[in-house]
Amino acid sequence: MYKERIKQLMQHEHIITEATYILFMDPLNIYYVTNLYAEPHERFFGLLIDMKEKRTTLFLPTLDLEKAKKEAENVDEFIPVGDTENGYAKLAAYMKEKSAICFIEKNYMTVAQYEALQKETGISSFKEVEQTIMNMRLRKSTLEIANVKKAISITEDALYEIIPCIKIGMTENEIKSKLETALRNLGAEKIAFDTMVLTGENSGLPHGEPGDRPIQYGDFLLFDFGVFVDHYCSDITRTFAIGNVSAEQRRIYETVLRANEKAIEAVILGDPIKNIDHAARTVIEDASYGAYFTHRTGHGLGLEVHEALSIHGENEEKITEGLLFTIEPGIYKEGVGGVRIEDDVYVHPNGEVEVLTSFPKQLTMIDAK
Structure with a gap:
């Protein structure tokens, strides 16, 4: 079920033609496509989908790593983020195309999160992914x-x-x-x-x-x-x-x-x-x-x-x-x-x-x- 969901998401018409990356930070949407539910509180938590490589990377609090390895599906790589580490800097290492188009949850992401993402990645083109994922969840x-x-x-x-x-x-x-x-x-x-x-x-x-x-x-x-x-x-x-x-x-x-x-x-x-x-x-x-x-x-x-x-x-x-x-x-x-x-x-x-x-x-x- 989760494999089919992420496949459906990645094959959606406007995403497959426009997106370089998809970044989910809402725990509910991450759960919907991976079967992993975690509540990160103030810690960094994000699922990056690289559309070019067809690869998924989950950035998550170190304390949730073992749980994620047992429960998560459709995740190719887990990147633990310590309490004193900059999760956006770690994320940026996996988002190397600066001319990329990144689809994000504009209704979920705060201004502070958006600014940190933009600063660390150097990406300036962002589009919303909410309508697509909510239509799936509908x-x-x-x-x-x-x-x-x-x-x-x-x-x-x-x-x-x-x-x-x-x-x-x-x-x-x-x-x-x-x-x-x-x-x-x-x-x-x-x-x-x-x-x-x-x-x-x-x-x-x-x-x-x-x-x-x-x-x-x-x-x-x-x-x-x-x-x-x-x-x-x-x-x-x-x-x-x-x-x-x-x-x-x-x-x-x-x-x-x-x-x-x-x-x-x-x-x-x-x-x-x-x-x-x-x-x-x-x-x-x-x-x-x-x-x-x-x-x-x-x-x-x-x-x-x-x-x-x-x-x-x-x-x-x-x-x-x-x-x-x-x-x-x-x-x-x-x-x-x-x-x-x-x-x-x-x-x-x-x-x-x-x-x-x-x-x-x-x-x-x-x-x-």
């Missing part, structure tokens, strides 16, 4: 989806485990702590992003932060969270009711649920991505809540929680096989609270659409006495 293999499913399973099992523990008076932070403990006990390698547990008026904040707000009767309780397993992540949102809720709260919930379901129905191979957003937004607008749906309908995920693609109403790109993304419409009304329902959706190579998340979506009342 289409997930069955092995990648298997890892995502493991992450989803842990996520949902933890939610099942935590719901019976919720009691009136518990704070958002208390529930968050219990949830994250359950996630780790079930096998999560790490939490995918800052877990959101929001109740009452806080649930009306799309990117709210858990605090000391206690759960009260009649609240919405919103969970938005995920985990990593084997480097791939899950992302799920479910909203519950604490005891009975008002007629408007119920109407908001049912509207979001219909929007979620209609958006999933709109995932059709070959259709524009914007159709997914339009399907969800139309339901919410028809219910007179359009002003309270303030974000896109979804995003890609995989090695990162937010990857390409972006599901919004102006995206003309086509729905293609291999896409993995969220569908997460929401309504957030001040004084009432908010509801978001989020699923992870995969488009199989044959066009079949699979909703990977399976936690029930019907409005659930939690008896939190």
Whole structure:
């Protein structure tokens, strides 16, 4: 798999015709083409691909060398970089063509890194490689989806485990702590992003932060969270009711649920991505809540929680096989609270659409006495 990825990268039309070198410094992209994941922190870490020689050289912290030799694929040579050594100077020795064109991750590389690279190599012509590698990462293999499913399973099992523990008076932070403990006990390698547990008026904040707000009767309780397993992540949102809720709260919930379901129905191979957003937004607008749906309908995920693609109403790109993304419409009304329902959706190579998340979506009342 990794050999095929690097072959595909090197044979990409504009890279094979323009690039002298490709330099990856993002650990996720290095992992994607070599099977080696390392977190270098402030240390030098880079994968150099020499297009002329068809040779790969990995520059890495000395302390990661033995791990790399055991795990890395598609690497012809390992160059350890000590803590007191200049990694860019070592790299420059392998980039001798000063008139070269080097493809780099412009969105990842800092200005300081770029200046150091330019200074040591003497190369002045740089182009971006992100679009190419992200287009490759966009289409997930069955092995990648298997890892995502493991992450989803842990996520949902933890939610099942935590719901019976919720009691009136518990704070958002208390529930968050219990949830994250359950996630780790079930096998999560790490939490995918800052877990959101929001109740009452806080649930009306799309990117709210858990605090000391206690759960009260009649609240919405919103969970938005995920985990990593084997480097791939899950992302799920479910909203519950604490005891009975008002007629408007119920109407908001049912509207979001219909929007979620209609958006999933709109995932059709070959259709524009914007159709997914339009399907969800139309339901919410028809219910007179359009002003309270303030974000896109979804995003890609995989090695990162937010990857390409972006599901919004102006995206003309086509729905293609291999896409993995969220569908997460929401309504957030001040004084009432908010509801978001989020699923992870995969488009199989044959066009079949699979909703990977399976936690029930019907409005659930939690008896939190």
